[in-house]
Amino acid sequence: MTPEFFITRHNAMVDPFLRVWSWEIPVYLFLGGWVAGMMILTGFTLATGRHRERPCAASALPGVGLVLLSLGMLALFLDLEHKRFVWRLYTTFQPSSPMSWGAWILIAVYPVLVGSWLVRPPALAADLSASVERASLWLQARASLVRAVGAASIGLGAALGIYTGVLLSSLGARPLWSSGLLGPLFLASGLSTAAAFAHLVARHTGERESMARLDNLALSLELAILSLLMLGLLAGSAAQADGARLFLGGAFTAPFWVFVVLVGIVIPLIVQSLAVAHRIQHTPVAPVLVLTGGLAMRFVFVYAGQASHWAHGVWASLP
């Protein structure tokens, strides 16, 4: 029989279950993952010399990434309870804390994004500022430096994308997050949303086509990791299995299956597969659904993870 449990404490942040993070953290994780995907795409373009063809991945993504990352960091800052001490993040490095790793990764990401942006700055920026044009020409004349910026962009993008998931999975007190697969899942989702965005804004048919193919690959990967994550949780401890059941009949079943799986992965995967097979035309519907699903995934995992907990009643289960 289920034990009764009363407690004299009432802490709105932890009773009856954790509620420490609201919209700010899912938005930050989404934007961070999205920018991580953009950095990988841009990095690949720069490292392979394809930036000379001036694709969207080289000319548009770094600038958009700078804006999105800044918005994400603003959301993260808004979440802090002790805002005037935020500078303390940069007076130390705590190797056991993913959040500390993330803070330093974000510092390294900015100059790489600026470097990537300078390789192919938008024509308007180059026209308005002579120094931007000079810096861009100087950089373009050094192919090995451009390749190095590309390689750094790929490495830091992967680190940033994985970090957004590891941030949650390192908090072992919440069984739903207790999986090393959250990092790869959020990285795959970030890559998928970046490819979807490039698909949405690319002008050249060839680039749109290749972004749709890449997005299909990332979505398939995301679906596979999500399945493994659920299997792993169900085969884990009782608390982890209870966490997985939040998506299998529990409180988060509808948002998970409708917004994360169907809207965010399955429907766009079908639509884009038909498009790349030339059975239907490319439409903005699929990429918009992917972006919506990516945001929904962060919201669902952050909120459901907070609702999962180690059950009380340990004493009651003793013989």
Place this chain on the structure above:
Amino acid sequence: MARYGMAIDTRKCVGCMDCVVACKTENQVPAGEARDWIAYETAGAFPTLRMEIRSERCNHCDRPPCVACCPTGASHVAQPGHVVLVTPGACIGCKACLASCPYDARFVHPDGYADKCTFCLHRVNGGLEPACVSVCPSRCFTFGDLDDPNSAISRTLASRRGHTLLPAAGTGPRIVYLD
């Protein structure tokens, strides 16, 4: 080096909440928040019911996840006593420590930093007992150094059966509830 811990006799605790009031007074805990609290757990089916009353607080774990996840080092293990403390001026209020604690022992102080039980280290360093221990009318607490085989707590734990909360969480809690 000392490693402080606490044994709480569940056969003596009546849930009077003197420990809670003493802690709030001693540590000026803000209204609406608590560093310690009482949990009542009832199990079984009528008429064979069993009840346990527990005074709960931070478990000052041997492997504290709140310290591992802290990005600034504000949450740290202090000596002597291997007690988990928070430096308010280093805490950014990210709440990762609240999310990482399986015992939900932390709260956010109205000034913005994470707060929790300190085992009244300021009293213990002066040769006194923690406030909750000193006021308990049923004397159900035993506080002391777990690494000293001659301490009162080591002798108590050697002679009585007890359990910790959520051992599966793997954090090595140092508060033992005597059966």
